[in-house]
Amino acid sequence: xxxxxxxxxxxxxxxxxxxxxxxxxxxxxxxxxxxxxxxxxxxxxxxxxxxxxxxxxxxxxxxxxxxxxxxxxxxxxxxxxxxxxxxxxxxxxxxxxxxxxxxxxxxxxxxxxxxxxxxxxxxxxxxxxxxxxxxxxxxxxxxxxxxxxxxxxxxxxxxxxxxxxxxxxxxxxxxxxxxxxxxxxxxxxxxxxxxxxxxxxxxxxxxxxxxxxxxxxxxxxxxxxxxxxxxxxxxxxxxxxxxxxxxxxxxxxxxxxxxxxxxxxxxxxxxxxxxxxxxxxxxxxxxxxxxxxxxxxxxxxxxxxxxxxxxxxxxxxxxxxxxxxxxxxxxxxxxxxxxxxxxxxxxxxxxxxxxxxxxxxxxxxxxxxxxxxxxxxxxxxxxxxxxxxxxxxxxxxxxxxxxxxxxxxxxxxxxxxxxxxxxxxxxxxxxxxxxxxxxxxxxxxxxxxxxxxxxxxxxxxxxx
Amino acid sequence: xxxxxxxxxxxxxxxxxxxxxxxxxxxxxxxxxxxxxxxxxxxxxxxxxxxxxxxxxxxxxxxxxxxxxxxxxxxxxxxxxxxxxxxxxxxxxxxxxxxxxxxxxxxxxxxxxxxxxxxxxxxxxxxxxxxxxxxxxxxxxxxxxxxxxxxxxxxxxxxxxxxxxxxxxxxxxxxxxxxxxxxxxxxxxxxxxxxxxxxxxxxxxxxxxxxxxxxxxxxxxxxxxxxxxxxxxxxxxxxxxxxxxxxxxxx
Amino acid sequence: xxxxxxxxxxxxxxxxxxxxxxxxxxxxxxxxxxxxxxxxxxxxxxxxxxxxxxxxxxxxxxxxxxxxxxxxxxxxxxxxxxxxxxxxxxxxxxxxxxxxxxxxxxxxxxxxxxxxxxxxxxxxxxxxxxxxxxxxxxxxxxxxxxxxxxxxxxxxxxxxxxxxxxxxxxxxxxxxxxxxxxxxxxxxxxxxxxxxxxxxxx
Numbered sequence: 045x046x047x048x049x050x051x052x053x054x055x056x057x058x059x060x061x062x063x064x065x066x067x068x069x070x071x072x073x074x075x076x077x078x079x080x081x082x083x084x085x086x087x088x089x090x091x092x093x094x095x096x097x098x099x100x101x102x103x104x105x106x107x108x109x110x111x112x113x114x115x116x117x118x119x120x121x122x123x124x125x126x127x128x129x130x131x132x133x134x135x136x137x138x139x140x141x142x143x144x145x146x147x148x149x150x151x152x153x154x155x156x157x158x159x160x161x162x163x164x165x166x167x168x169x170x171x172x173x174x175x176x177x178x179x180x181x182x183x184x185x186x187x188x189x190x191x192x193x194x195x196x197x198x199x200x201x202x203x204x205x206x207x208x209x210x211x212x213x214x215x216x217x218x219x220x221x222x223x224x225x226x227x228x229x230x231x232x233x234x235x236x237x238x239x240x241x242x243x244x245x246x247x248x249x250x251x252x253x254x255x256x257x258x259x260x261x262x263x264x265x266x267x268x269x270x271x272x273x274x275x276x277x278x279x280x281x282x283x284x285x286x287x288x289x290x291x292x293x294x295x296x297x298x299x300x301x302x303x304x305x306x307x308x309x310x311x312x313x314x315x316x317x318x319x320x321x322x323x324x325x326x327x328x329x330x331x332x333x334x335x336x337x338x339x340x341x342x343x344x345x346x347x348x349x350x351x352x353x354x355x356x357x358x359x360x361x362x363x364x365x366x367x368x369x370x371x372x373x374x375x376x377x378x379x380x381x382x383x384x385x386x387x388x389x390x391x392x393x394x395x396x397x398x399x400x401x402x403x404x405x406x407x408x409x410x411x412x413x414x415x416x417x418x419x420x421x422x423x424x425x426x427x428x429x430x431x432x433x434x435x436x437x438x439x440x441x442x443x444x445x446x447x448x449x450x451x452x453x454x455x456x457x458x459x460x461x462x463x464x465x466x467x468x469x470x471x472x473x474x475x476x477x478x479x480x481x482x483x484x485x486x487x488x489x490x491x492x493x494x495x496x497x498x499x500x501x502x503x504x505x506x507x508x
Numbered sequence: 509x510x511x512x513x514x515x516x517x518x519x520x521x522x523x524x525x526x527x528x529x530x531x532x533x534x535x536x537x538x539x540x541x542x543x544x545x546x547x548x549x550x551x552x553x554x555x556x557x558x559x560x561x562x563x564x565x566x567x568x569x570x571x572x573x574x575x576x577x578x579x580x581x582x583x584x585x586x587x588x589x590x591x592x593x594x595x596x597x598x599x600x601x602x603x604x605x606x607x608x609x610x611x612x613x614x615x616x617x618x619x620x621x622x623x624x625x626x627x628x629x630x631x632x633x634x635x636x637x638x639x640x641x642x643x644x645x646x647x648x649x650x651x652x653x654x655x656x657x658x659x660x661x662x663x664x665x666x667x668x669x670x671x672x673x674x675x676x677x678x679x680x681x682x683x684x685x686x687x688x689x690x691x692x693x694x695x696x697x698x699x700x701x702x703x704x705x706x707x708x709x710x711x712x713x714x715x716x717x718x719x720x721x722x723x724x725x726x727x728x729x730x731x732x733x734x735x736x737x738x739x740x741x742x743x744x745x746x747x748x749x750x751x752x753x754x755x756x757x758x759x
Numbered sequence: 760x761x762x763x764x765x766x767x768x769x770x771x772x773x774x775x776x777x778x779x780x781x782x783x784x785x786x787x788x789x790x791x792x793x794x795x796x797x798x799x800x801x802x803x804x805x806x807x808x809x810x811x812x813x814x815x816x817x818x819x820x821x822x823x824x825x826x827x828x829x830x831x832x833x834x835x836x837x838x839x840x841x842x843x844x845x846x847x848x849x850x851x852x853x854x855x856x857x858x859x860x861x862x863x864x865x866x867x868x869x870x871x872x873x874x875x876x877x878x879x880x881x882x883x884x885x886x887x888x889x890x891x892x893x894x895x896x897x898x899x900x901x902x903x904x905x906x907x908x909x910x911x912x913x914x915x916x917x918x919x920x921x922x923x924x925x926x927x928x929x930x931x932x933x934x935x936x937x938x939x940x941x942x943x944x945x946x947x948x949x950x951x952x953x954x955x956x957x958x959x960x961x
Contacts, residue, residue: 064941067941067942067943068938068941068942069942070942071938071942071943072942082790083788083790084788084789084790084791085788086788088788089787089788092783092787092788095783096783099775099779099780099783102772102775103772103773103774103775104770104772105767105770105771105772106772106774106775107775108766108767108770109767118924124761124762124763124766125762126762126765126766130762174949175939176937176939176940176948176949177939180939180940193938193939193942194939195939195940196942198940199941200940200941200943203940220940220941220943220945221945221946221947223940224937224940224945224947224948225947227948227949228947228948228949231949232864232865232949233864235949236864252924254924254928260935260936260937260938260948261935261936261937261939261948261949261950262897262935262948262949262950262951263948263949263950265893265894265897265929265950266894266897266898266949266950269893269894269897269927270894280766285775285780286780287916287918287919288784288787288916289780289783289784291787291914291915291916291918292784292787294915295789295915302938304809305790305804305809305879305880305932306880306882306915306930306932307932308931308932308933308934308935308936309929309930309931309932309935309950310882310929310930310932311927311928311929311930312924312927312928312929313926313927314924314925314926314927314928315926316926317887317926318887318888318925318926320888320889321887321888321889321892321925321926322844322860322889322891322892323887323892323893323894324887324893324926324927332766334762334765334766338766338769338770341769341770342769
């Protein structure tokens, strides 16, 4: 069994996981449906959102330089990182230069992608995760299983037990509100005492140099205002030309992610605190991270760079809903993860991800930026085939079948024999076990085929 | 005037349930078509296409195009095979000056059978009756690649005595996914298990859909679970063949 | 070669036409807002469960302390208030209040003056500046916001103010909330649990 198969089997065997995923993803799906139906012409809005991102990706170099110039003019310092390691090194060096002992981190998938939590630990820098879900993940010493709800895989009962074991003054009443309150007590003084605040970026505004973050908890602002230094790590594809472009994307993001019209807190940071400001950081650093994005743009995955990390594709994915996010094994799970992970971590170890999909197209239907995820997955499958990564049995089987199927007369003969053999395996209409098709008959019966094929019957009954 | 149409039977219908092909012929003839079954056809190449085997997908697509291009219209009793021809053949031959125009021409005149009957011919079944409650599953490729949703329901509504019970999650994939169901059997089983529960919860006598692959998956699961729901391709009812054996029944 | 040069070197291309970027913004799809009834539209959004803000209205700045007193009394809170160093507030009579201008970690109530209100979403728009600290608005349990009705604008596109951008331009659209545990929405995650808007109708 592959790593993916092992993880998927473990996930399927865990009834709590199914409950937990269903509770959150099911709610998200229902709320998104309502929000989309209440919005005037969401499909046209998706087309516009895709066009905005396509425009940016086509002129990415130009917009990045414009963003950089404006951010510097506002007093921020801009750093560039070609790889994940480079990005981590820049962040660690900045933390060390400011003598930081602890950092407060506001949830950022890019931070997860580049391995920042691990890099901070190696550098001996304390990390306070301030997003409630990331806090749960940190306490449990796990990895996020969803890009919007990193702790989606945990039930309330599991979170309750975790908080009771780890919080200084845990909740007594077993309600979700009481658990959130427990986390508020646990985190507030620690986040106010952090030396550096680290965030990602939902959008980078080219014409002002502003960095936009969105949260529902207000944890980004509480993590980023008090410390002396604010560090942003952002993928280079996060650019939009201007604030009104960001507004359109924000409308799409909130509705697609949670079904809300907007997140509770939407903040645009432009440079560090001004001399007369009563609060805010003295320094603002923005690390622009490539980590494979320019390569994706060059190698047929430009469509994927439109992704705004809303999570709608995974919430609506039948496979994700069964196995959750950890089974995917990468930073990004679900359909978008199945496309991204091979680009970030290589195709060979992630071959399963591009196949473990029914190509039903629901993800593409809900994607706010119209990413053709099934098409991109087919593209990966083709590459996998071309590069000889597919198992020999599959290559031989498909090759043999195609060879026969290209010879209609032989095909009729071979299938007639196969049908006869199959009919011997079944009784009263059904085949309960079928050699070479255990994957099918282990879980479901196979209808017993008719005595002769359509083509044979048709030829007998009438001449074309 | 008689409209000549070519029937692309699909490999699954050819081998596993020929009566779907005969139902398609019967309905098309009732609608005034002259149906031809081109003999050079086998499989559209979808399994190769979805496995990443571009060379074999292209070879089978060429064979299929050659078999079908002489005809004015091509009708297919499967949303996913019709979708392969309509949506993916032109993608397969992108940049191929010889084959792209031929692929596009065939794509433009290929229809899923129920969409053809309803949208192109504006036909409705007449004096067909069955006393049953049915529930309908929207197979994904037909739904999302071809926009098949209202057409089968309009046709089914014209059948006397047939009641339609809505299926919760009718647009949710059944977990078939072609080779997916045998490559990842446990995940597929979990998905189809939920689908089977949803079908049973409708209280319907019949399960209908427009794709035999999905139907075999759902019917096989329902049978294994001991359900009494009987599964048909919707075209069988529409053609007045709903009184025959359901999938997995033998006369 | 620096990372900057390496990245930008791979992204070389023609500069975009500004008109092309602007064309992407023509007639954006967005929720309908009745521009003749902005206050009513704004208040309707404010009352949505996802925003969950309460509101009151006053006719002049002189009525502000009484409105805040009303709110705090109704909430059963002390008349203690974190007040920004905004000169417009200096003319109010704050007798009976305990005032301070630096928020405590467990601040109970803070007042802020919104620069704009957005009818589309019920958002309150703030900007940092010498008279407008940011932290109190996130620390307080009760966030009390003064908004002049003439500053209510229809759409989010109207939120940015002209001129140089402040350190932070931010929109608050409801109380701090989370759905991180089983997707269940609870209020008062890390920030304010209560949001109270006082409309100034002068």
